[in-house]
Amino acid sequence: MRPEHRALIAGFTLIEVLIALAIVGISLVSIGSVMGTSIRGARALDRHVALLDAARAIEAGLPDRAQPSPGDLSGDFSGNRWRVNVSPFLEPAVDPHPSSRWIPQSVAILVTSPSGATLRIDTVRLRRRDPR
Helix, strand or coil, X not given: CCHHHHXXXXXXXXXXXXXXXXXXXXXXXXXXXXXXXXXXXXXXXXXXXXXXXXXXXHHHCCCCCCCCCCEEEEEEECCEEEEEEEEECCCCCCCCCCCCCEEEEEXXXXXXXXXXXXXXXXXXXXXXXXXX
């Protein structure tokens, strides 16, 4: 082969280089969007875990079973507003006058973060029936 002919077939053309750069650019944009989504998901998970921690701390700080009578409690914990509603546990399948020494109570804990995200936990606590 002549040296001039070898120079014509060696290397990449300008279109091949542009296509390779476009593929690299698309790949980088895809990776960036996946990372952005992952970061947003991690932040949302961190906020949710913080609300759960606050709700657990509030639940642990509730008065013992003998004290919470129906009503509302509210306050502020680590910048999160919270409200606890204690009410009689009313279900059609539950006998309202059981012979048991325990009375079921519905406890609803609502925690709101400064950003406005809310978490609600509904649970049931047993309270000792007043001796007669």
